[in-house]
Amino acid sequence: MTRWGKTLPAALAAVLCAGPAFAQETGIDSGDTAWMLTSTALVLLMTIPGLALFYAGMVRKKTVLATMMQSFFMAALIAIVWMVAGYSLAFTNGNAYIGDFSRLFLSGLAESWDKPFVMGAGLESAATNTIPETVFIMFQMTFAIITPALAVGAVADRMRFSALVLFMILWSLLVYAPIAHWVWHPAGWIAVLGAADFAGGTVVHINAGVAGLVLALVMGKRVGFGSENMSPYNLGLAVIGASLLWVGWFGFNAGSAAAAGPRAGMAMLVTMIAAATATLSWTFAEWISKGKPSVLGAISGAIAGLVAITPASGFVLPGAALIIGLIAGVVCFWGATGLKHALGYDDSLDAFGVHGIGGIVGALLTGLLAYGPLTATADAPGGTVVGGLALFMNQVYAVVATIVFTAVATFILAKIVDAVVVLRVNEEEEREGLDVVLHGESLG
Amino acid sequence: MTRWGKTLPAALAAVLCAGPAFAQETGIDSGDTAWMLTSTALVLLMTIPGLALFYAGMVRKKTVLATMMQSFFMAALIAIVWMVAGYSLAFTNGNAYIGDFSRLFLSGLAESWDKPFVMGAGLESAATNTIPETVFIMFQMTFAIITPALAVGAVADRMRFSALVLFMILWSLLVYAPIAHWVWHPAGWIAVLGAADFAGGTVVHINAGVAGLVLALVMGKRVGFGSENMSPYNLGLAVIGASLLWVGWFGFNAGSAAAAGPRAGMAMLVTMIAAATATLSWTFAEWISKGKPSVLGAISGAIAGLVAITPASGFVLPGAALIIGLIAGVVCFWGATGLKHALGYDDSLDAFGVHGIGGIVGALLTGLLAYGPLTATADAPGGTVVGGLALFMNQVYAVVATIVFTAVATFILAKIVDAVVVLRVNEEEEREGLDVVLHGESLG
Amino acid sequence: MTRWGKTLPAALAAVLCAGPAFAQETGIDSGDTAWMLTSTALVLLMTIPGLALFYAGMVRKKTVLATMMQSFFMAALIAIVWMVAGYSLAFTNGNAYIGDFSRLFLSGLAESWDKPFVMGAGLESAATNTIPETVFIMFQMTFAIITPALAVGAVADRMRFSALVLFMILWSLLVYAPIAHWVWHPAGWIAVLGAADFAGGTVVHINAGVAGLVLALVMGKRVGFGSENMSPYNLGLAVIGASLLWVGWFGFNAGSAAAAGPRAGMAMLVTMIAAATATLSWTFAEWISKGKPSVLGAISGAIAGLVAITPASGFVLPGAALIIGLIAGVVCFWGATGLKHALGYDDSLDAFGVHGIGGIVGALLTGLLAYGPLTATADAPGGTVVGGLALFMNQVYAVVATIVFTAVATFILAKIVDAVVVLRVNEEEEREGLDVVLHGESLG
Amino acid sequence: MKLIMAIIKPFRLDDVREALTPLGVQGLTVSEVKGFGRQKGQTEIYRGAEYHVSFLPKVKVEVVVTADLAERAVEAIAKAAHTGKIGDGKIFVIDIERAVRIRTGETDAEAL
Amino acid sequence: MKLIMAIIKPFRLDDVREALTPLGVQGLTVSEVKGFGRQKGQTEIYRGAEYHVSFLPKVKVEVVVTADLAERAVEAIAKAAHTGKIGDGKIFVIDIERAVRIRTGETDAEAL
Amino acid sequence: MKLIMAIIKPFRLDDVREALTPLGVQGLTVSEVKGFGRQKGQTEIYRGAEYHVSFLPKVKVEVVVTADLAERAVEAIAKAAHTGKIGDGKIFVIDIERAVRIRTGETDAEAL
């Protein structure tokens, strides 16, 4: 069940608005395009500088720059990977599991650049949009960028840069692209199955969280983990980062409506409500259990809420968002504290604790709380995404499939890359810090 | 005189554009909606991370995180307060002084979510917009968030977190919501009276400034005020914050046009001009009187100009903006330096000196400089907001009413909260710093 | 060849969409206006806080604030210069070399504010836009602001503030405004000549780079240059700055399409690709030649790619963007390292090495790689900007003319200002640092 | 000559400096240090990881005075830095064999 | 009394502190310093400008103990700070003439 | 052995280090300090609140040398740190009873 199908009514509207004569010529709507261009900028803002700051704000002084570099470089690296093959593998028809090579190097745009984008052209489940394909490619690219950038937070302070580069090229093509195809392409098996993921709870967050956890397990704990003081050097950076993630998330979720209409409005509203509620629930949970409401707790809660509402954002009403945020804040608090310490792995920046767990919570609750009328279409007046047992089971299925596939594939890729270039720096380098060791720079 | 009435022509245009057949079905304009979604993101950006940085950059190292927390937590807290009851109290018909409970928990959106928003539906002064209500709710929510966040700057470094939370819940519902209703709802008494506040000079800035001043007077000066060196730890943060406030203010003011048309364009232009002029006038005033043009002076001037143009932004031409900025910069410079030291209160981050005074300057000058044609409508070709003695008197009336109401209500609430949870930390805690005392964290 | 002519089809579309009756009345398109308002905010974001952070992150602790002040103050100063006379000189008809005084103080907006903007009204090469002139003025203002802010990076750590203010007022009016007129006004001689600069490779980047280099040569090297350690105090700021520049550049380039249509989409896509490729090519060039991939290298590469794609962004396809980015990254790496050290000048923050050289690379490659159909119009179905020898020669011509004019004019102005207020602080002041010496402030 | 090294609470610094001036002390050197002692710090929590902050911010004042002045200087510092609360700090006195003023080359007493 | 001044590798600090407690040392003062010595640092490159980092981050521990304790304290520190790799640092012992606890006015041994 | 403690202007540090190497000094320790003295600082103004900056950034160099070397080391530092302008700083010499190299356990002269 791709959200892009949802854009049909909007497209229709635009066409109507344009008037027949004009419609033949182009169904591109300037308002929808304006919003999608803006959303693209907002989602890129989430990774650079948003995520770069959020993560850099949680590490020690000696790896602040290296941590920023991971997010910044991902933006460049994955952009090219996406242009060369990732987009083609994710969003061309291909089969139920992966796209084809028809858009390698984005070939074909020379002809279609000024036409409205039709996803799955040729298929009867094809979805017409009111924006050009260039904008769709860009918007999706920013999603492909942030996913690996999120995952690497789990292994902060210890991964070699060359290993990161090699690993993420492979991971983006062999793990991210297929899953994006499954969920968001009308031909994808999860879309056909009828599981719903409006803006990427499965594709982005569960995917990143699980991949991060596997990397953390493969690479092992940081030197001194548990014994030495690893308190953040500059939490202020993390607050700025979380704030930009929050603001950028409006593009992430409301932009996933692919049009500047009522669905985008509702998506933005529920996104805000879930983020806010989770901030409160994490903060109060910590206040009660630890005695103080920490700043790191508040911003972590916000991210947890944003993650959890992501798959639901186009399908639920404000009341449901309140519930999703409330649960996500508490559960992710437990995931980043209780669970992690219980199991003893070193998911350094809680990529799994927040994104993995938050994504699962959101995906499942979407199955229960989706409000049909928001996805009503001509042929399905009751809505195409309706909360209930049926949808819930589909969600469970999609979540499990994603977790298993990501875990296995990530493990294999990690082992391969480790064999080729070695994943981790040695103890002395780790003590000295990645900034100076990997990049020959340091904070003054 | 609410600006939302002004959107009528735009709405009309959209309807025309849509063509009758389509109009029945929906009068939502994708371009206007795109701009309002963007504006909402921009205004949230003002508070997080904008204001968080602006304020955190002016305090000492030991309270940087706690100061950021105040803005960040406001975003979460007030969002929920707004969803639960604030929005309903501010923007439903009710009476001339406050709205009703018809939108508690945003009930009713399930039906109206995809219809264009009509404010004051049922009243003959109802104003039809070209955006869905969800977007209006979100846009207004960001205003409700930034107002208390601005006020708390006056008591930086000494307010207990629990007191802040309790106080702001009450203040938002009992002070902010009513004033927003007075000024921006067609049934509000100030709107009916005919005073003009395009984007929140009264509702947001005078309101926040006065509330901050009252809090500062109730809570008293910081320990060591006047004797110890309280120079900012990292003014660089304040520069980033002021910059984001400036950029975000485009959404604040141009977004208040509620449509992506000529009024939004003019609002953005005059906003830029006033901000720039005030930056220059504050800087030169300081250069001349103190011998050096400080960075803090320049960014303070920019904020002063932005505050002053806020109520005027949809009603004046560039020339008038130049005058408003010029005056605001000099007067606020005096407010944050001369006045404050003369009266001896400790408005720590000049919430009153800049926002209170700047808001008053702007509100009054709007009364004199409003250019009628900008608000011309079919039935009022000369404009509905025309500068002159009549409008000026209305402005004075509205300003005084707001100051008195806010001052009294804030004082009472402060006393109540102080009695319940104590507003202020003790001297030793204040010396140690709020970061570690309230949140158990500190900058490395 | 101004890009504003390109907006005709879009304008047409809007008119069609609006339907005849409505068209007479106004051809303003809400979607295009929404995007241009957003783009304006994005381009301002590039300067404050983007450039302020990028530059401040590369200097030593004692001049961090002063460096931020340069960008921040430019935003205010040039805004007013632009309003008073700059806009009029750049974008009114005048002659082939400069505009006239018909828009001093933006006079005339009171009448035209709600009409669509026609550039070069009266000329037969006039171009109708679908946005009001206020938006065009604002969008262009942000370009006028960033250009001098970029240039001053070349003389970081040693320029007196009063000299900066005086110099930039003159430079903006006598150097920037004329060149903008040459290139972007339909009557401008370079536009008539047929050289292409979509978003400002010549007007902004070559111009800023050359002006910066001349200033650096006139003012001489920093005290201790070559002998003392001048490593950046906080590169983290530079990463945030580069990230915001990258995101803001979407407004810079895609906004230069003046409409939210296919051209904007393509411009954003090629901008992303070139930025990403240049990041990779600079990083790998450094990795190979210096042994480590530095963070400063990665962000510098991104800026180099953004600069180089700027003149080409509306004229090329993704493949060409890949080539442009690849070359720009490597050439600018050489420009900021090899060339600079070979010639021995102290272009402190590489305004010339990155912007000057990157701009030249981009302008010339545009001449070779422009894909005609992107600029196809009714009367020129093959496109108005077509890569080839003819266009290439025009580009060379335009580039050389700009370099010569800027170099000479900047030199003369620098000498005049030096005579009037002295450009540079004395050695002792420079050692103490501009923060405390010029602004009486310092980082804690 | 004696080097008086005092570890004090940061916010007492200005008072200490002012207390020394009347004794004719022309200069001193200050550094930010972290102190471990009887005074106990707060506990910091980051996502469940608790760190007990055993090191508290202190200021180290180093001032060299002539032998005859040492006694009074120590008393002045002790008085000015005193709050009576745990963590007030310590004063140590160390013998200095030689002092030189770099600018003039003056030595010992003249160098101060 | 003796002032023991030890320059050590930052990550050994906690061990050093713990090694001193059993000896009855109640407090110590720490400062971040940069050390130049046999241990060689990395090279940093900024846009082609190379800087050899000759100064490496170290921690300076200053602890005053009674004369009789000095020997054992030095050994304890040396043991706890030891990694065997170049750059482990130094320990210096200086005589202290007088000590005062600001809070109580206690002097010498009682002041520690 | 002697501990030479020099308070100098930050930008003279590299010269001081280079001046000591020829004397066979193998290492030294540096810390950032703030100095109060005859040299007067700037005034800072924040929204009308004026603060006179009485403390100026200085660098403290601590180097331990054998007694015989002390004299020449002091001269070398004084020469290298000299600008002739007020605020050049001071050099103090303190007796060291004992030195230990943590890595090897070598003591005194061998430890340096």
Ligand SMILES: Nc1ncnc2c1ncn2[C@@H]1O[C@H](COP(=O)(O)OP(=O)(O)O)[C@@H](O)[C@H]1O
């Ligand atoms: N033996 C010591 N050597 C060096 N510094 C010490 C010693 N004991 C205490 N200090 C310093 O003095 C500070 C205050 O000591 P503490 O025991 O906390 O309180 P009090 O000074 O009231 O006894 C400590 O934080 C530490 O910096």
Ligand SMILES: Nc1ncnc2c1ncn2[C@@H]1O[C@H](COP(=O)(O)OP(=O)(O)O)[C@@H](O)[C@H]1O
């Ligand atoms: N003569 C000295 N005086 C003061 N400090 C010194 C001296 N020699 C070394 N140090 C300090 O000890 C640290 C370690 O010394 P180094 O020669 O690098 O290794 P090692 O301790 O193994 O000999 C240096 O970084 C410096 O801080």
Ligand SMILES: Nc1ncnc2c1ncn2[C@@H]1O[C@H](COP(=O)(O)OP(=O)(O)O)[C@@H](O)[C@H]1O
């Ligand atoms: N009596 C002193 N004890 C410790 N440090 C001192 C003393 N006098 C001066 N200093 C240090 O020396 C620095 C320079 O001294 P100052 O009087 O400013 O100039 P000069 O060295 O030319 O006399 C001061 O900033 C301070 O750090």
